[in-house]
Amino acid sequence: MAAGVxxxxxxxxxxxxxxxxxxxxxxxxxxVDKKSRSDEIxxxxxxxxxxxxxxxxxxxxxxxxxxxxEKEFFYNEDTQEYFFDRDPExxxxxxxxxxxxxxxxxxxxxxxxxxxxxxxxxxxxxxIGDCCMEEYRDRKKxxxxxxxxxxxxxxATDVPLPPNSxxxxxxxxxxxxxxxxxxxxxxxxxxxxxxxxxxxxxxVETVPCRPPxxxxxxLPCGExxxxxxxxxxxxxxxxxxxxxxxxLFAAPSRCKFMRSVMSVIDVVAIMPYYIGLVMPENEDVSGxxxxxxxxxxxxxxxxxxxxxxxxxxxxxxxSCASELGFxxxxxxxxxxxxxxxxxxxxxxxxxxxxxSIPASFWYTIVTMTTLGYGDMVPNTIAGKIFGSICSLSGxxxxxxxxxxxxxxxxxIYHQNQRADKMRAQQVRGRGASSALAxxxxxxxxxxCGFFSPQDHDSDSAALCLKNRSSFEHQHHHLLHCLEKTxxxxxxxxxxxxxxxxxxxxxxxxxxxxxxSSQQVVSSSCCxxxxxxxxxxxxxxxxSVSRGSVQELDTLQVLKSSxxxxxxxxxxxxxxxxxxxxxQRDYTAAIISIPTPPANTPDESLPxxxxxxxxxxxxxxxxSFTHETVKISSL
Amino acid sequence: MGMVLGTFSMQTKQVIxxxxxxxxxxxxTMVCHRPEGLExxxxxxxxxxxxxxxxxxxxxxxxxxxxxxxxxFKHIYAQFFPHGDASTYAHYLFxxxxxxxxxxxxxxxxxxxxxxxLRGTVRDKLEWTFHLYDINRDGxxxxxxxxxxxxxxxxxxxxxxxxxxxxDVPKQHVDAFFQKMDKNKDGVVTLExxxxxxxxxxxxxxxxxxxxxxx
Numbered sequence: 150m151a152a153g154v155x156x157x158x159x160x161x162x163x164x165x166x167x168x169x170x171x172x173x174x175x176x177x178x179x180x181v182d183k184k185s186r187s188d189e190i191x192x193x194x195x196x197x198x199x200x201x202x203x204x205x206x207x208x209x210x211x212x213x214x215x216x217x218x219e220k221e222f223f224y225n226e227d228t229q230e231y232f233f234d235r236d237p238e239x240x241x242x243x244x245x246x247x248x249x250x251x252x253x254x255x256x257x258x259x260x261x262x263x264x265x266x267x268x269x270x271x272x273x274x275x276x277i278g279d280c281c282m283e284e285y286r287d288r289k290k291x292x293x294x295x296x297x298x299x300x301x302x303x304x305a306t307d308v309p310l311p312p313n314s315x316x317x318x319x320x321x322x323x324x325x326x327x328x329x330x331x332x333x334x335x336x337x338x339x340x341x342x343x344x345x346x347x348x349x350x351x352x353v354e355t356v357p358c359r360p361p362x363x364x365x366x367x368l369p370c371g372e373x374x375x376x377x378x379x380x381x382x383x384x385x386x387x388x389x390x391x392x393x394x395x396x397l398f399a400a401p402s403r404c405k406f407m408r409s410v411m412s413v414i415d416v417v418a419i420m421p422y423y424i425g426l427v428m429p430e431n432e433d434v435s436g437x438x439x440x441x442x443x444x445x446x447x448x449x450x451x452x453x454x455x456x457x458x459x460x461x462x463x464x465x466x467x468s469c470a471s472e473l474g475f476x477x478x479x480x481x482x483x484x485x486x487x488x489x490x491x492x493x494x495x496x497x498x499x500x501x502x503x504x505s506i507p508a509s510f511w512y513t514i515v516t517m518t519t520l521g522y523g524d525m526v527p528n529t530i531a532g533k534i535f536g537s538i539c540s541l542s543g544x545x546x547x548x549x550x551x552x553x554x555x556x557x558x559x560x561i562y563h564q565n566q567r568a569d570k571m572r573a574q575q576v577r578g579r580g581a582s583s584a585l586a587x588x589x590x591x592x593x594x595x596x597c598g599f600f601s602p603q604d605h606d607s608d609s610a611a612l613c614l615k616n617r618s619s620f621e622h623q624h625h626h627l628l629h630c631l632e633k634t635x636x637x638x639x640x641x642x643x644x645x646x647x648x649x650x651x652x653x654x655x656x657x658x659x660x661x662x663x664x665s666s667q668q669v670v671s672s673s674c675c676x677x678x679x680x681x682x683x684x685x686x687x688x689x690x691x692s693v694s695r696g697s698v699q700e701l702d703t704l705q706v707l708k709s710s711x712x713x714x715x716x717x718x719x720x721x722x723x724x725x726x727x728x729x730x731x732q733r734d735y736t737a738a739i740i741s742i743p744t745p746p747a748n749t750p751d752e753s754l755p756x757x758x759x760x761x762x763x764x765x766x767x768x769x770x771x772s773f774t775h776e777t778v779k780i781s782s783l
Numbered sequence: 784m785g786m787v788l789g790t791f792s793m794q795t796k797q798v799i800x801x802x803x804x805x806x807x808x809x810x811x812t813m814v815c816h817r818p819e820g821l822e823x824x825x826x827x828x829x830x831x832x833x834x835x836x837x838x839x840x841x842x843x844x845x846x847x848x849x850x851x852x853x854x855x856f857k858h859i860y861a862q863f864f865p866h867g868d869a870s871t872y873a874h875y876l877f878x879x880x881x882x883x884x885x886x887x888x889x890x891x892x893x894x895x896x897x898x899x900x901l902r903g904t905v906r907d908k909l910e911w912t913f914h915l916y917d918i919n920r921d922g923x924x925x926x927x928x929x930x931x932x933x934x935x936x937x938x939x940x941x942x943x944x945x946x947x948x949x950x951d952v953p954k955q956h957v958d959a960f961f962q963k964m965d966k967n968k969d970g971v972v973t974l975e976x977x978x979x980x981x982x983x984x985x986x987x988x989x990x991x992x993x994x995x996x997x998x
Contacts, residue, residue, distance in 0.1 A: 156841030160893070161863045163900040164876055166908055166994055167915045169987050170977070171933065171960060176990040188837065627863060635937055635956075637944040639866055645943040 155209060155620050162627050168634040177629045180622035192230035193244075198237035199230070206247050213271040215247065239266040246272065254281035260288040291560070298568050303575075321399035337455070340392055344451050347385040351445050354378050386422040389415065389448075411454060418448040461565055465558040472550040472557075479546050480517070487513045487539040494532040501528065512536075517543025816849035818890040828894055829902030835894065842890055850887040853877050867941030875935060879915040905991060909978045923971040924964075929957045 162179075169176070191207065193200045193215075210216040225232045233240070239258065243266065246252040254263060254277055267274050277285050314322075323333035354371030361373060371378050393415045400406035421441040453459040466473065488509035495503040502525040503509050512525040516539045527536045632638050640648075818824065824835055846855065853874065860873035880888050880896045899911045914920070918928045933953040940948070964972045964980045981987055 156845055157859050158863070160897060161860065163897050163994065166900045166991070167876070167879075167912050168936065169990050170909075170912060170916075170964075170981055170984075171936065171956065172987070172990065173959075175986050176993055179993055624863065631864070631936070631939060635940055635944075635952075637937075637940055637946060637948065637952075639940065640943050640945040642943050644945065645947065648945065648947060 158620060158623055158627070162623060165627060165630045168630060172630075172634040173636055174633050176633055177626060179626050180619065193240075194225075194228070194230045194232045195235055195237040195240040196233070198240070200240065200244055202244060202247070209247060209250075210272075215243075215270060217271075219271070235269065236262070236266060239263065243267075243270050243272065246276075251278040252276050252281075253278060254285040256281075256284060260285070260292050264289075295564060295567070298564060299571065317399050318401075320395065321401060324396055324399060336392075340388065341452070341455050343385050343388045344448055344455075346381065347389075347445070347448050350378060350381050350385070351442075351448075382422060385448075386419050389419050389451075393419070411451075414447055414450045414453075417444050418451060421445050457565065457569075461558070461562055465554070465561050468561070469554045469557050472553045476547070476550040483517065483539075483542060483546055484510055484513045487517070487535065487542075490535050491527060491532060491539070494529055494535055495527055498528045498532075502526075503532075513539060516540045518547065519544060816889055818849070818894075824891065824894060827891075828898035830894065830898055838894060838897070839890060842893060850889050851893070852887045856888065864939045864941075866943070867939040869939045871935035871938055872932075875915060875918065875932060878918075879911070901995065905982070905988070906978060908991060909981050910974065913974050913977050923973055924977070925971050926957060926961060929960060929972075930954065933957050933960075 165176075189204050190201050191204050193202070207215045207220075214220060220231055223231045223233055239255075239262065242253055242255055242263075252272065252274075264274060274285070323330055323336075327333045327337035355369050357367040358370040358373045360366055360368050393412070396412070396415075397403060397406060406412055421444050424441055453463065488506050491512060492503050492506045492509045495501045495509075503512065509525075512527075515522050515525075516536060519540060521540075527533050628639065818839070821832060821835060824830075825832055828835070830838070843849070845851075845859075851859075856877050857870045857873040860876065861869045863869070877888065878884075880892055882892050882895070883889075896911070899907050903911070913924070916924045916928060916932050918931060930953060933956050937948065937953050937956075942948075961972070963984070964977055966976050966980065
């Protein structure tokens with residue numbers, strides 16, 4: 150839209166003639182456009198493909214390579230054209246951006262190649278139009294994840310142990326990467342074996358065995374061979390405790406280790422045993438203890454250290470948290486609605502199962518997930534109708550978020566497969582190839598770092614002062630004309646509220662004479678002038694008001710930087726072009742504003758003495774002429 | 784915890800359904816207006832061929848269908864005045880440019896208006912301004928019409944101005960204006976009174992010169 154707005158600016162400025170009869174003061178002089186107005190066609194040669202465009206088209210975005218004087222570095226005197234040794238296919242999209250003001254992302258191109266082209270031409274990717282933004286973001290995220298994983302994998306495996314590592318570091322490394330040493334590998338398999346043994350023992354001890362001689366009732370094996378199971382349990386817990394303590398000792402950051410998921414699982418897995426040891430052989434307490442044994446099943450989660458698929462599943466569920474949350478929320482809503490409906494539908498029936506709404510929850514859940522146990526069935530016709538609606542809607546609600554979760558899982562799984570393949574390749578072909586890969590990966594990450602706007606702070610500051618486009622000058626002139634017409638000035642919300650506050654202050658300080666208070670009330674358009682008079686009249690409160698007014702001056706000057714930002718936001722939308730430094734460069738903004746806002750209106754109200762230097766600079770840089778401003782101290 | 788947050792995040796995304804706009808836009812692209820020839824326009828206005836070319840290229844870029852309707856016009860004009868509400872004034876401007884009163888501005892009307900404003904004589908400019916102020920086209924500017932216009936202009940300033948807009952500033956402005964313009968004090972301003980009063984005003988005459996090199 151920036152291109153379009155620029156086209157209509159002359160029209161808006163011409164329409165300002167309509168304000169002239171209303172204006173009480175002379176309009177400010179318009180900015181002089183030093184550049185020659187006649188437009189010319191430029192030839193841009195990109196690897197042999199010649200593009201031709203108007204010079205004005207390229208000048209629309211002065212913060213980019215083609216719009217600024219930077220393109221002169223690529224000018225070929227002999228052929229009278231600008232030559233770029235870059236991809237001509239990509240350049241089409243870049244040039245279209247200048248023409249239409251919208252940047253599109255071509256779907257068939259590689260995201261990294263596209264980003265590199267944008268970085269070369271000085272265009273920030275954030276201005277990609279809405280039509281292509283989604284695709285761009287997805288590809289970019291995928292790419293970044295891939296890069297991050299690669300570097301992580303490289304750094305984890307490639308870096309050899311420093312020779313003077315402590316036994317603690319060696320131990321930690323052995324735990325994290327079992328395949329680095331045979332000892333670690335053995336330990337890895339032993340713990341895996343014992344986890345399996347422990348889990349199987351937990352399962353088997355509940356199976357009914359043949360009763361011992363002299364008894365009729367079936368006994369679970371756990372009670373029949375209680376000693377054997379106890380010994381096995383003890384052995385497993387000893388191994389797990391030993392492993393946990395070893396890991397705790399070896400961990401580089403113990404607090405972080407203790408907070409990690411795996412260590413929590415470890416603790417939960419072995420806790421029931423120890424609690425059982427210290428628990429007295431009390432009948433009622435042992436009932437609670439039996440429940441604790443349920444936590445022994447958490448030992449199965451210890452397998453996730455051994456199985457990558459399990460880790461992927463966990464990671465997927467974590468990354469799909471919002472979809473799962475939505476699923477849960479919508480299901481809960483639906484359950485409550487249908488349970489209520491079913492309860493009231495079945496209320497009349499004698500001997501019905503739907504005794505209360507919470508009791509109907511069970512029916513609703515079973516029906517919505519299409520389980521249909523049949524233990525609760527509606528009898529009335531209304532109940533049956535609503536029951537069928539319930540089951541149909543259940544299918545729909547559950548089916549909706551599932552594809553999102555599935556696609557997430559598939560993406561993460563494929564990434565992991567890729568990482569594994571790369572790791573396997575590296576193990577095979579170590580040496581120069583991996584080093585090269587690492588280097589290119591790191592350099593690409595450095596390049597990606599270019600895209601973050603933070604890097605542009607220092608460069609764009611200098612660029613901004615020179616590249617204040619004529620468009621902005623003219624736009625400022627237009628707004629200035631409006632100010633002159635209405636005899637009021639633009640300001641922002643903060644200074645406005647400050648003014649309202651100080652008005653009330655001024656009102657309070659002018660308690661001495663009725664004249665001053667009248668002035669405050671009547672001359673409503675000049676509260677500060679009235680306040681000054683009030684200050685002179687009210688002797689006792691001079692120091693207080695002076696302090697507050699001075700504060701106000703400095704505050705206003707500091708906050709006035711907000712005004713030119715919003716004024717000249719039309720060059721591109723401020724969220725469009727990050728390089729447009731009005732956003733971040735506050736000092737440059739103050740320097741370039743045509744009207745030092747709120748401090749120097751035409752009535753001789755002096756600005757704060759703190760900023761005379763900045764104001765003088767503004768006159769030298771901007772091409773406006775102002776009536777002279779009297780700068781005096783309070 | 785993530786699930787709770789996720790729930791609320793999915794909740795607050797709102798979907799806006801646009802039905803009418805699509806139909807409108809389809810309609811607009813069907814209506815394709817081509818301006819008269821370049822020579823004719825050059826004869827009718829005070830612009831040179833190059834200037835007309837530049838103007839048309841910009842115009843066509845923005846409005847491929849060849850006409851501007853009021854909504855688009857208001858939208859474009861509002862972009863220049865982000866502080867306040869420019870829609871009322873844009874409405875009056877639109878009516879001033881739309882000489883054929885058919886609800887859309889063609890390129891000819893656009894260029895004629897611009898020619899008057901930028902290259903016309905002082906009298907032409909004053910007449911154009913008079914027609915802008917005279918909302919009901921009865922040949923007289925009444926106080927109500929002027930108040931509407933002035934209010935529209937003050938609306939463009941927005942809420943946060945220095946000094947703050949207290950009291951009925953537009954009304955005071957209109958009163959001052961009428962005091963200056965209405966010579967025979969009959970409550971309305973005719974074209975002749977307007978032109979005379981403006982020509983007497985030195986400040987305004989000086990300001991008029993400033994707008995000549997806008998193109």
